[in-house]
Amino acid sequence: MKQFLAFVRKEFYHIFRDRRTLFILLGMPVVQIILFGFALTNEVKNSKIAILDMAKDETAHTLIDQLNASRYFDIVEYLQSYDEVETAFRTGKVRMAVVLPAGFGRDLEHLHQAQVQLLADASDPNVANTLTNYAGSIVRDFQDGLLKGQQLPYRINAEVRMLYNPQLKGAYSFVPGVMAMVLMLVCTLMTAITIVREKEMGTMEIMLVSPLKPMLIIVAKAVPYLLLSAINISSILLLSVFVLDVPINGSLLLLVGESLLFTLTCLAFGLLISASTSSQQTAMFISLTGMFLPTVMLSGFMFPIENMPLPLQVISHAVPARWFYQIVRNVMIKGTGLETIWKETLILLGMMLLLTTLAVKKFKIRLA
Amino acid sequence: MEMEKVIEVKQLSKRFGNFTAVDAITFDVYKGEIFGFLGANGAGKTTAMRMLSGLSVPSSGEAKVAGFDVYRQTELIKRHIGYMSQRFSLYEDLTVRENIRFYAGIYGMSDAFIRDKTASLLQQLHMEAEAGKLVKSLPLGWKQKLAFSVAIFHEPQIVFLDEPTGGVDPVTRREFWNLIYEAAASGITVFVTTHYMDEAEYCSRVSIMVDGRMDALGTPAELKKQFDAASMDEVFLRLARKAVRTAD
Numbered sequence: 001m002k003q004f005l006a007f008v009r010k011e012f013y014h015i016f017r018d019r020r021t022l023f024i025l026l027g028m029p030v031v032q033i034i035l036f037g038f039a040l041t042n043e044v045k046n047s048k049i050a051i052l053d054m055a056k057d058e059t060a061h062t063l064i065d066q067l068n069a070s071r072y073f074d075i076v077e078y079l080q081s082y083d084e085v086e087t088a089f090r091t092g093k094v095r096m097a098v099v100l101p102a103g104f105g106r107d108l109e110h111l112h113q114a115q116v117q118l119l120a121d122a123s124d125p126n127v128a129n130t131l132t133n134y135a136g137s138i139v140r141d142f143q144d145g146l147l148k149g150q151q152l153p154y155r156i157n158a159e160v161r162m163l164y165n166p167q168l169k170g171a172y173s174f175v176p177g178v179m180a181m182v183l184m185l186v187c188t189l190m191t192a193i194t195i196v197r198e199k200e201m202g203t204m205e206i207m208l209v210s211p212l213k214p215m216l217i218i219v220a221k222a223v224p225y226l227l228l229s230a231i232n233i234s235s236i237l238l239l240s241v242f243v244l245d246v247p248i249n250g251s252l253l254l255l256v257g258e259s260l261l262f263t264l265t266c267l268a269f270g271l272l273i274s275a276s277t278s279s280q281q282t283a284m285f286i287s288l289t290g291m292f293l294p295t296v297m298l299s300g301f302m303f304p305i306e307n308m309p310l311p312l313q314v315i316s317h318a319v320p321a322r323w324f325y326q327i328v329r330n331v332m333i334k335g336t337g338l339e340t341i342w343k344e345t346l347i348l349l350g351m352m353l354l355l356t357t358l359a360v361k362k363f364k365i366r367l368a
Numbered sequence: 369m370e371m372e373k374v375i376e377v378k379q380l381s382k383r384f385g386n387f388t389a390v391d392a393i394t395f396d397v398y399k400g401e402i403f404g405f406l407g408a409n410g411a412g413k414t415t416a417m418r419m420l421s422g423l424s425v426p427s428s429g430e431a432k433v434a435g436f437d438v439y440r441q442t443e444l445i446k447r448h449i450g451y452m453s454q455r456f457s458l459y460e461d462l463t464v465r466e467n468i469r470f471y472a473g474i475y476g477m478s479d480a481f482i483r484d485k486t487a488s489l490l491q492q493l494h495m496e497a498e499a500g501k502l503v504k505s506l507p508l509g510w511k512q513k514l515a516f517s518v519a520i521f522h523e524p525q526i527v528f529l530d531e532p533t534g535g536v537d538p539v540t541r542r543e544f545w546n547l548i549y550e551a552a553a554s555g556i557t558v559f560v561t562t563h564y565m566d567e568a569e570y571c572s573r574v575s576i577m578v579d580g581r582m583d584a585l586g587t588p589a590e591l592k593k594q595f596d597a598a599s600m601d602e603v604f605l606r607l608a609r610k611a612v613r614t615a616d
Contacts, residue, residue: 006473010462017461017502202455206519209421209451209528210474211443 003212007220014194015224025190029182029232033239036174044130050077050094052085059105063116063142067098072134089121096120096131108146164249164334171244176328177301179236179259180321184266184295186229189287191270195221196283199274214363222267229263249335258331258341261348262324266291268355269320275362295321323348371398374526374557375420380429382415389415391580392429397526402548402558404571408608412580413561414530420559421528422446434525447475450524450556454531458515460504464495467503468518475522489517509540516547520556527551529560533567545570565601576604579613 015022049067053060068075077088079097088094099117107114118135120128165172198204207217233256240246248255269291277283296302298312299321305313316322323344330336338345375397382390390412397403407413418424420433422442431438434448458467465486472482490496493513503511512532520527529548533541545567552558552572560571568574569588576584576591584591584607588600597603 003474003476006470009473010459010466010470013462013466014459201457201459202453203457203459205453206451206457206471207474208423209446209449210471211446211476212474 004216004220008223011220011224025186025228026231029178029236030239032178032182033236036178037171037244044127045071046074047072047096047131048076048094049073050079050085050088050097051075052079052082052097052099054102055100055104057105059108060100066138066142067135070138085119095127096135098135171240171246172333173301175236175240175246176325176332177299179233179328180295180299180301180324182232182236183229183259183263184291184321186232187225187263187266188270188291189284191222191225191267192273192283192287193280195274196277196280199278200280218271218360218363225267226263233259248332250331250337254338255328255331258327258345261345261352262320265320265348265352265355268352268359271359272355272362275359294319298322299325301325320348320351374399374434376432378430380419380431381427382419382424383427388580393582395575395582395585397557397559399557400552400555401572402552402560402570404568404574405559405561406568406574406604407577408611410613411577411611413577417528417530417561421449421451448525450519450522450527452515452519452529452532454534458503458511458518461502463500463502464514465499468521471518472521477522485521493517509536512536512544513547516544520551524556526557526559529558531561531563533562533564565599565604568600574600576607578607578611583607
C-alpha cells in the first residue's frame with residue numbers, strides 16, 4: 001500500500017508539473033461544451049430573406065407580414081422583378097427569397113389554389129433545408145387561418161410532437177458526444193503516453209527490477225487519470241445543466257456509474273496501446289486514429305449511424321463510444337433506467353474486461 | 369579464508385527458439401566484490417543480467433542471487449538487489465528529493481528511514497542546496513552519481529550496473545568509480561558491465577563473454593598474464609575477435 005501511494009504521488013507530480021497539459025485536460029471539456037453550446041448550433045434565427053411580391057394584394061400582404069413577424073426571418077429586401085432574385089443571392093445579401101406570383105389572392109379566392117415559390121441558397125444545404133421548412137410551416141399556418149370556419153370534405157392533420165427535446169436543442173445530442181470524446185482523450189491518450197514515456201526514459205526497467213508488482217504499476221498509473229476524468233465528468237454535467245439547460249432526466253447515480261465504466265474501458269485501451277508500443281509518437285498516433293476518430297465519426301454523435309454504408313455500420317459496433325453515447329442519451333435525455341440500457345452496458349463491460357485482459361497479458365509477456 | 373558467495377551460477381543458459389543467447393555459464397561472485405561483466409554487444413551480457421535480476425526465466429541451469437533461487441524466488445531477489453541502467457533513470461520533472469522519495473517508496477522503506485538517509489546522502493554528495501531542484505537542471509555527472517546513490521538507497525546486497533558511465537567525461541567517471549569503491553567497501557557487491565577497458569582494470573575480478581559463453585574469468589592481473597597481454601584492452605580484443613556472432 002505504501003509503495004502504491006509513493007507511486008501515485010509521483011504520478012501527480014508529473015501531472016502538476018506539466019501545467020500546460022493539465023490546463024488543456026481540465027479546460028478542454030469546458031471549451032468544448034461552450035463551443036458546441038453557443039457557436040455550433042443548427043438553429044437558424046433572423047435569417048435575411050427577400051420578397052418578390054408580384055401580387056400586391058391584401059392576401060399577399062398578410063402572408064408577408066406573418067413571415068416578417070417570425071423570429072426566424074428578417075425581410076431585408078423587396079424585389080421588383082425575377083432578375084433581381086439572382087442578384088440578391090449572388091451578392092450574398094439573402095439566404096432565401098419568397099416569390100408571390102401575380103394574382104395570388106385572386107387565385108386563392110376563386111380557384112381555391114395558389115402558388116408560393118421558395119428559393120433558397122443551397123450552397124449550405126442544411127441551412128437551406130431548415131429555412132424552407134420554417135417558411136413552409138408559416139405558409140401552412142396561414143392557410144389554416146384562411147380555412148377557419150370552413151369545412152373541408154377530407155382533411156388529415158399530422159400532429160408532430162418532438163419527444164424528449166421539444167425545442168430541438170443541439171445540446172441534447174452533443175453533451176453525450178463531448179463526454180465520450182473528452183473521457184477518451186484523457187484516459188486513452190494520456191494513459192498510453194504516460195506509460196510509454198517511462199519506457200522511453202528507461203525508468204520502466206527500474207520499476208520492473210524493483211519489488212513492485214506489474215499490476216500495481218498499471219493501477220497506479222491509471223488512478224490519477226481516473227480522478228481527472230471524474231473532475232471532467234462533473235464539469236461537463238454541471239455546465240450542461242446550469243449553462244445549457246440540458247436536464248438530467250434519469251438517475252444521476254446511474255449516469256455517473258456508466259461514465260466510470262466507459263472511463264475504465266478507455267483506460268484499458270490506453271494500457272493496451274502502451275503495452276504494444278515503445279515510443280510516445282506511435283502511442284499518440286494509435287490513440288488518435290484508433291480511438292479518437294472512430295469516436296467522433298462512428299459513435300452516432302456527429303453522423304447518424306443509420307445513414308452509414310453497411311460496412312461502417314458494422315465497424316461502429318466495435319467503437320465503445322457508440323454504446324456509451326446511446327447510454328448517456330437514454331439516461332440523461334430520455335430519463336430511462338437500467339432496463340433499457342442493460343444491453344449496451346453489458347457490451348461496454350465486455351469490452352472493458354477484454355481490453356484489460358489483453359493489456360495485462362501483453363504487459364506480462366514483455367516482462368518474460 | 370572462505371569468502372561468502374552472493375551470486376552462484378551453474379551452467380545457466382537461456383535459449384530463444386534455436387538461438388542460445390547465454391550458453392551454460394558458470395561463476396560465483398563474492399560479497400563486497402566489484403565484478404566486471406564484459407563482452408561485445410550481442411555477447412549475451414544483458415540476457416544474463418536479466419536472468420540474475422529476476423526479469424527473465426532461465427532455460428536451464430541453476431543460479432542463486434543473494435541466496436535466493438532465480439526460478440522460484442524472483443520477488444525476494446528483487447527486494448535485495450539494486451539496479452542502474454545505461455540510461456540514467458531519474459525523473460527529470462521531479463526534484464532530487466522527490467526522486468529519492470519515490471524510489472525509496474517503491475522499495476517500501478519507512479518514512480523515518482527515508483528522511484534520515486536522504487539527509488546523509490545529500491550531505492555525502494554535497495547536494496544539499498540542490499535537493500529542491502528539478503533533476504533536469506543538474507549536470508549529467510551529478511545525475512549519474514545521484515542515480516547510483518538512489519539505486520543503493522535501500523541498502524541492497526548486490527547492485528547491478530548496466531554500462532553506468534556511458535557518455536560522461538573521464539573526470540566524472542573517476543568520481544563515479546569512487547562511489548562504487550565506497551559502496552563495495554560498505555559491503556555492497558557491485559556487478560558492473562562496461563565498454564571502458566580502463567574501468568575493467570578497477571574491478572576486483574573480470575569476466576568476458578563471447579558468443580554467450582564465458583571465455584575468461586579472473587583478476588585483471590591474472591587475465592593479462594593468461595593471455596600474455598599488456599592491458600585489459602588487449603585481452604578483450606583477443607577474445608572478442610574470436611566471436612562468430614555479429615553485434616545486434
